[in-house]
Structures are given as C-alpha cells and as structure tokens.
Amino acid sequence: AQSVxxxxxxxxxxxxxxxxxxxxxxxxxxxxxxxxxxxPGQHLQLLLKYFSGDPLVKGxxxxxxxxxxxKFSFNLRKPSVQxxxxxxxxxxxxxxxxxxxxxxxxxxxxxQP
Amino acid sequence: xxxxxQHPSRVICKSGTSVKIECRSLDFQATTMFWYRQxxxxxxxxxxxxxxxxxxxxxxxxEKDKFLINHASLTLSTxxxxxxxxxxxxxxxxxxxxxxxxxxxxQYFGPGTRLTVT
Numbered sequence: 001a002q003s004v005x006x007x008x009x010x011x012x013x014x015x016x017x018x019x020x021x022x023x024x025x026x027x028x029x030x031x032x033x034x035x036x037x038x039x040p041g042q043h044l045q046l047l048l049k050y051f052s053g054d055p056l057v058k059g060x061x062x063x064x065x066x067x068x069x070x071k072f073s074f075n076l077r078k079p080s081v082q083x084x085x086x087x088x089x090x091x092x093x094x095x096x097x098x099x100x101x102x103x104x105x106x107x108x109x110x111x112q113p
Numbered sequence: 114x115x116x117x118x119q120h121p122s123r124v125i126c127k128s129g130t131s132v133k134i135e136c137r138s139l140d141f142q143a144t145t146m147f148w149y150r151q152x153x154x155x156x157x158x159x160x161x162x163x164x165x166x167x168x169x170x171x172x173x174x175x176e177k178d179k180f181l182i183n184h185a186s187l188t189l190s191t192x193x194x195x196x197x198x199x200x201x202x203x204x205x206x207x208x209x210x211x212x213x214x215x216x217x218x219x220q221y222f223g224p225g226t227r228l229t230v231t
Contacts, residue, residue: 036222043224044157044206090156099210100147101220105156 002027004091004104012110013081021076021107023065023091031093033074034101035065038088047089050074061085083113115141115211119223126197127231134192134226136207142187143209147220148180151204160205163190197230204228 007022025031035047048059055067065076074091091104116139126132136146144165149157161182162170169182179201181193190209194201204227208220 044208044222046219049219099145100159100162101149101157101208102159103149103156 002093002095002102004093004102006089006091006104006107008107009105010108010110012112014112015083016080017111019076019078019081019085019109021089021091021109023074023076023104024072025074025091025093025102026072027093027095027102030096032096033065033067034092034094035059035063035074035076036090036092036103038090038106040087044090047076081109081111083111085109086111115139115209115221117207117209117221117223119205119207119226121226122224123227123229125229125231128198129196131193131195132197132228134194134205134207134228136190136192136209136223138188138209138211138221141209141211141213143190144187144212146184146190146207146209148182148190148192149206149208151206151225157206160192194228197228199230202228202230 003026005024033050036044037047038044047063048057050057050067058064063078067074089107092101094101118137120135146163148160150160151157159172160175163182163184165184165187171177184190204225206225208222
C-alpha cells in the first residue's frame with residue numbers, strides 16, 4: 001500500500017537553528033513529491049515539489065529538499081529557521097497516474113525566539 | 114497562484130441532518146477535484162476524487178451513500194454529508210488541479226471546512 005512516513009511528530013528549535021525533517025515514502029513506481037506547510041489557522045500551501053530532474057529542489061522561504069531515490073526519501077531542510085516558520089509541515093506524494101496525494105502524518109515545528 | 118475557496122468555513126449541525134460543503138476554483142477550470150478529511154493531530158486522508166461530468170471515485174472505506182459528491186461544473190464540486198453523526202465531525206479540505214496550468218500535477222487547496230455534529 002502507498003504510504004508516507006514522517007519521523008518527527010513535534011520538533012522544537014531555537015531561531016537560527018538548522019532544520020531537517022525526514023520523509024520516506026512507500027511506492028514502487030514513479031512519484032511526484034511535495035512538501036506542504038500549514039500555518040496556524042491557514043490552509044495548506046505548497047513549499048516545494050519534485051517531479052523530475054535535479055534531485056535537490058529549492059522552494060519558497062529558503063526551504064529545500066533532496067530526493068534520494070535509493071532511500072525513498074525526500075527530506076526537507078532549512079539552514080536557519082525563523083520564528084515565522086512555526087507551522088505544521090506535511091510531506092506528500094502522488095503517482096503520475098492517480099494524481100491524488102498521499103500525505104504523511106505531519107510534523108509540527110515550533111520555533112522559539 | 115490559483116485560488117480555491119470553500120464554503121462554509123465552519124458549520125455546526127444536529128445529528129441526523131445533512132450538510133453541503135462547496136469547493137470552488139476561482140480563477141481556473143478544474144476537471145478534477147479531491148476531497149480530504151483531516152482528523153485532529155493527524156494527516157489528511159483522501160476521501161474521493163471528483164471528476165467533472167462523471168461519478169466520483171471513492172477511496173476504500175468511504176461510504177459513497179453517506180458522502181455524496183457532485184461535480185456539476187468545471188469550477189464547482191460539492192460534498193454532502195448525509196445523516197450526519199458526531200463521528201463525522203472533522204475538517205474537510207478540497208483541492209483542485211489546474212490541467213491548463215504550467216505546474217503540472219500541482220494541487221491547490223481550499224481553506225477547509227470545520228464540521229461539528231452535535
């Protein structure tokens with residue numbers, strides 16, 4: 001069955017700390033990979049996506065993610081977090097045929113000033 | 114970017130009644146929309162794929178007679194929760210694909226609808 005595993009459920013960091021959120025997916029075929037962010041009280045917004053090409057993708061607000069096919073992973077990184085990054089982060093993928101998204105359980109990031 | 118709206122944003126209804134939630138793509142035509150359900154502190158679970166002009170495709174375990182989906186136009190899909198019960202209380206989120214957009218396979222999410230059944 002298709003699934004996404006996010007290893008960190010709740011992460012607390014101080015401002016300027018580096019961030020890495022883990023994401024592993026389970027699917028045997030070609031996938032499109034996404035990271036979404038949900039700020040408190042707001043709807044899901046796309047941070048970045050990978051369809052093909054360079055496995056290191058850059059998104060908005062200084063976030064980046066690396067697709068490692070051999071590890072079925074798509075970890076999210078940011079070198080220096082800000083208080084405004086406090087939010088829930090969801091990793092997701094879709095297979096190229098079905099197009100619906102399979103989401104991970106989310107990681108709540110809390111950045112302390 | 115593309116905008117998707119949902120109405121209402123919040124609804125409280127009594128057990129046994131039906132509730133309709135609308136999902137609209139405001140500046141693009143969406144042949145496909147998706148309905149998700151988000152439980153507290155949990156992830157989004159796909160309920161069904163809504164296709165304009167044809168029947169929705171439901172995920173395993175989702176009762177199609179309870180969660181009626183209609184995609185009557187290229188900009189509107191509706192989800193009707195029939196004979197609602199307290200266990201149907203949840204956050205319902207829709208998304209839409211813009212097939213003509215440059216961002217292939219990208220989905221745009223609505224702000225969600227909080228349903229509370231008393």
